[in-house]
Amino acid sequence: MLIRNKLILRFTLLVLAIQLSFSAFVYYFHAASREQRFTNRLTGKAALSGRMLIKRGSLSKGFFGAFRRRDLLTLVGEQVSIYGPGGRLLYLSSDTISQAQNMLYLSRITPEKPVHFATGRRETVGLLYEHEGRAYRIFTSGIDEFGWAQLEKLRLILLVGNVGALVLIILAGWYFADESLKPISRVVRQVEKITASSLSQRVDEGNQRDEIAQLAITFNQMLAGLEQAFESQKSFLAHASHQLRTPLANLLGTLETSLDYDATLADTRQSLRSGIEEVRHLVELTNGLLALAKADSGLLPTEPVRLDECVAQALDYARAKCPDRDLRLEFGPLPTTDADVFMVPGNAQLLTTAIFNLLDNACKYSQASVTVSLGYADAQTLEVRVTDTGIGIAPHEIRRVFEPLYRAANGTAQPGYGLGLALTQKIVQLHGGQITLVSVLNQGSTVGVWLPAVAE
Numbered sequence: 534m535l536i537r538n539k540l541i542l543r544f545t546l547l548v549l550a551i552q553l554s555f556s557a558f559v560y561y562f563h564a565a566s567r568e569q570r571f572t573n574r575l576t577g578k579a580a581l582s583g584r585m586l587i588k589r590g591s592l593s594k595g596f597f598g599a600f601r602r603r604d605l606l607t608l609v610g611e612q613v614s615i616y617g618p619g620g621r622l623l624y625l626s627s628d629t630i631s632q633a634q635n636m637l638y639l640s641r642i643t644p645e646k647p648v649h650f651a652t653g654r655r656e657t658v659g660l661l662y663e664h665e666g667r668a669y670r671i672f673t674s675g676i677d678e679f680g681w682a683q684l685e686k687l688r689l690i691l692l693v694g695n696v697g698a699l700v701l702i703i704l705a706g707w708y709f710a711d712e713s714l715k716p717i718s719r720v721v722r723q724v725e726k727i728t729a730s731s732l733s734q735r736v737d738e739g740n741q742r743d744e745i746a747q748l749a750i751t752f753n754q755m756l757a758g759l760e761q762a763f764e765s766q767k768s769f770l771a772h773a774s775h776q777l778r779t780p781l782a783n784l785l786g787t788l789e790t791s792l793d794y795d796a797t798l799a800d801t802r803q804s805l806r807s808g809i810e811e812v813r814h815l816v817e818l819t820n821g822l823l824a825l826a827k828a829d830s831g832l833l834p835t836e837p838v839r840l841d842e843c844v845a846q847a848l849d850y851a852r853a854k855c856p857d858r859d860l861r862l863e864f865g866p867l868p869t870t871d872a873d874v875f876m877v878p879g880n881a882q883l884l885t886t887a888i889f890n891l892l893d894n895a896c897k898y899s900q901a902s903v904t905v906s907l908g909y910a911d912a913q914t915l916e917v918r919v920t921d922t923g924i925g926i927a928p929h930e931i932r933r934v935f936e937p938l939y940r941a942a943n944g945t946a947q948p949g950y951g952l953g954l955a956l957t958q959k960i961v962q963l964h965g966g967q968i969t970l971v972s973v974l975n976q977g978s979t980v981g982v983w984l985p986a987v988a989e
């Protein structure tokens with residue numbers, strides 16, 4: 534069901550329930566007060582009959598009885614029955630009055646408590662009247678025609694009023710739901726226009742305060758993220774196809790040339806060597822991409838790992854790869870506690886790979902010594918910095934070098950695929966850490982990695 538319809542339905546049901554309860558209350562109150570009023574009238578009538586007929590001793594006088602029958606009856610359908618001591622019927626305002634009900638209630642009348650009962654719309658009050666030490670029981674009944682007519686009129690008014698109000702409630706509900714949902718419809722219309730090729734568009738953020746504005750802001754943030762992801766995906770594809778095509782084209786060229794022109798075994802062996810070199814490039818590239826994909830899957834065993842051992846291991850690998858380079862290890866500030874130092878939750882192999890990538894880059898893109906420093910940035914954070922004084926990176930490329938397969942323009946003379954930094958960043962993020970790169974062209978670079986230490 535559409536939210537608009539849901540809102541209209543709930544609003545209508547709620548207001549209708551309040552309105553019906555109010556109508557029922559008004560009707561009940563009115564009916565109760567009508568009954569009370571008429572009972573009071575009947576009681577007054579019964580007392581009057583007692584005074585007129587019993588006190589004056591007119592019961593015995595036939596003429597007064599006749600007068601009473603003609604002139605005293607002022608209620609619609611009024612009937613008076615008087616019982617004397619011992620339950621003897623003394624007087625009837627009409628000869629046709631049925632006494633069955635009166636007889637039933639006769640014994641229930643007490644001086645304190647008159648009786649009141651109804652048969653259909655005829656209501657009766659029976660009370661005790663004492664005169665000269667004798668107890669008389671007087672029943673007066675009548676039909677409250679005016680009261681019932683008033684009640685029926687009220688019922689009709691309430692019925693018509695409620696039906697009319699129902700129509701108004703539905704219209705009001707529809708109007709309010711429509712007004713409240715208008716901003717959402719506007720956002721939906723704008724979002725519908727945004728496609729994969731127009732991810733740079735943004736939704737109107739309105740007053741930037743209400744819930745709809747919050748939704749639009751969140752959506753815009755998501756769009757910005759999507760746009761960035763889309764762009765890096767495009768750049769990744771472009772770079773990947775380029776990187777794969779070059780060694781494949783070289784391999785194809787080498788093999789074709791060898792087939793057509795190699796005359797001696799020595800020439801063929803030389804061609805095969807070149808071919809193998811190209812295939813090795815392809816294997817390295819594929820391995821790099823696989824490592825990145827694996828790190829992307831986010832599965833990370835998190836046993837406590839000694840970061841200083843990872844750094845030492847990475848240094849060993851780097852020294853083995855570049856034996857003539859001066860790679861220095863320095864220690865930064867250490868915590869004062871006796872607990873095990875340099876412990877981080879994570880995966881030792883991945884952390885070693887990440888630090889080795891940074892050392893490898895520092896060696897590739899600089900000629901002088903490289904410094905690694907390891908220390909605590911604060912009690913909960915470990916910091917590794919790799920600093921070189923090499924070719925540096927142009928400011929506009931600093932963010933891009935973290936994209937998979939992206940290589941800075943000044944570094945293409947060195948071997949590489951542009952995967953090391955992307956992989957390192959992924960590994961650091963997997964460990965809940967952060968990576969930063971500060972670089973000045975032709976002066977050098979410093980890559981900093983911050984990792985959360987094992988909680989004590």
Ligand code: ADP
Pocket residue numbers: 890894895898899921923924925926934935939940941942943944945948949950951952953954955977978
């Ligand atoms: P690769 O070094 O294999 O090309 P990386 O992802 O490790 O791939 O680095 C991406 C790019 O960033 C490199 O091609 C290089 O242009 C630049 N870069 C990385 N580290 C350094 C550094 N220490 N000094 C200068 N440039 C660097």
